Amino acid sequence: MSENTITQQDTIVALATANGNGAIAVVRLSGEHAISICNEVFRGKDLSTQPSHTIHFGTIRDGEEILDEVLVSLFIGPNSYTKEHVVEISTHNSSYIIERVINLLIKKGARAARPGEFTLRAFLNGGLDLSQAEAVADLxxxxxxxxxxxxxxxxxxxxxxxxxxxxxxxxxxxxxxxxxxxxxxxxxxxxxxxxxxxxxxxxxxxxxxxxxxxxxxxxMKNGVPVVIAGKPNVGKSTLLNALLNEERAIVSDIAGTTRDTIEDEININGVTFRFIDTAGIRETADVVEAIGVERTREKMKLARLIVYLVDPTQDTISEVLKQLEEVKSLDIPYVVIVNKADLLADAERAAFDVLEASFISAKSQDGVEELKDLLLEQVNLKGLNADDVMVTxxxxxxxxxxxxxxxxxxxxxxxxxxxxxxxxxxxxxxxxxxxxxxxxxxxxxxxxxxxxxxxxxx
Ligand code: GDP
Structure with a gap:
């Protein structure tokens, strides 16, 4: 821990808020000299005499030049995130102001913080244990x-x-x-x-x-990987689009044009589902296509749930049952969905009853909401207790x-x-x-x- 213990004596500074739009930016200082360094450029109350957990209005000045009117929050160590003295300067959110303020603080003796260094200090100083520090990043x-x-x-x-x-x-x-x-x-x-x-x-x-x-x-942390599988042209891209509600995948009438895999996410009742659109399972001599198919199998193995799409205008029941044998062999939970229900007469529907499938029409979005409920049901997160301890x-x-x-x-x-x-x-x-x-x-x-x-x- 040699490097860390040495650098821990430095007072570090960094922008704590995101770069970009917003009314306010927070520049954070942490270390033994955080308060004295800030005091040198802050015109307002003498910060060294103020109690912890107080906020002070004033200006930040480079010599006599006023850089900004700010609010300074004071945390006297060890009562702070890092357990050191911490000063948070709320400035107006201008990249120019932020750069000037940070450079000024560096000129007065602070050092630019490295990635995660505030949280590293919180860990090294006993404020957080390692798994808690990692959770900060996750949060x-x-x-x-x-x-x-x-x-x-x-x-x-x-x-x-x-x-x-x-x-x-x-x-x-x-x-x-x-x-x-x-x-x-x-x-x-x-x-x-x-x-x-x-x-x-x-x-x-x-x-x-x-x-x-x-x-x-x-x-819960990374989402449920779902593969939408099925032969070419059954409507996988159309379904993905319907689910994502955006035209993100290429829909085409030519069999096998969804060559690459496209991943996208949706959030259903607080649970993230990561959809993997695939090129479809089928034997083919086309080399490019074959790579796509190989990838489909690999992707399917990564899924926690497979949505197997069937096109009733294309396939007979016996064909579908044969395809499902292959899906079953992967030993991953799956649901069978009969697509293009809009093209089916009621009498024709009955023939597909043996599949115990749900009927949807991806094109008209009929049944897509019900499909979402089905997905949620399949991952069964409802049984989860909020207090259950979980490793991620x-x-x-x-x-x-x-x-x-x-x-x-x-x-x-x-x-x-x-x-x-x-x-x-x-x-x-x-x-x-x-x-x-x-x-x-x-x-x-x-x-x-x-x-x-x-x-x-x-
Ligand atoms: P993929 O190869 O499995 O990704 O299939 P696509 O999503 O590209 O769809 C193939 C064709 O089927 C397209 O012409 C779609 O418009 C059509 N299609 C997809 N879903 C439906 C549906 O529910 N009803 C009808 N009538 N056509 C559909």
């Missing part, structure tokens, strides 16, 4: 009720609290077992193996649940899986007794991986990796 990026809910829950400490407690319990055991090592001549057991086993099983269960929550959590981060998933593997070795070591030193080693490994999640164990590389993905100002 800012959240664009649906579902992704917002998961990020908010994680930022408020969701599963890190649970893991911290379990880790503490395990540390107690690790210390007892390590104590046994000091008395190895005497064959003593300070750590009751039965109690240890009970604890390990308890942790194992929690970890297991968290690992299983990943799929659901990931769906691949890094956390990896650490959990590594913890799980170490715990399995510990259990094996209890059941087929191994010497205390081996047991201690595996427990330490489980502790290490648990600590990776909350950041009790971290390396420069890991922190760099996480925080470099943040924007400057976060």
């Amino acid at each position: 800012i990026a959240s664009n649906s009720a579902a992704s917002h809910q998961v990020a908010m829950q994680q930022m408020r400490g969701g599963f890190s609290n649970q893991l911290k407690q379990l880790r503490e319990d395990l540390i107690t055991f690790a210390s007892l077992i390590e104590l046994e090592l000091d008395f190895s001549e005497e064959d003593v057991e300070f750590a009751n193996r039965e109690q240890l086993k009970v604890l390990i099983l308890k942790i194992y269960e929690v970890i297991n649940k968290l690992i299983r929550s990943f799929e659901q959590g990931n769906v 981060n691949i890094r956390h998933l990896e650490a959990l899986k590594n913890t799980q593997a170490a715990l399995e070795r510990v259990l094996g070591g209890i059941d087929n007794p191994v010497t205390s030193d081996f047991l201690a080693l595996d427990i330490r490994q489980a502790l290490y991986h648990l600590g990776e999640i909350t950041g009790q164990v971290s390396t420069d590389d890991l922190l760099d990796n996480i925080f470099s993905k943040f924007c400057i100002g976060k």
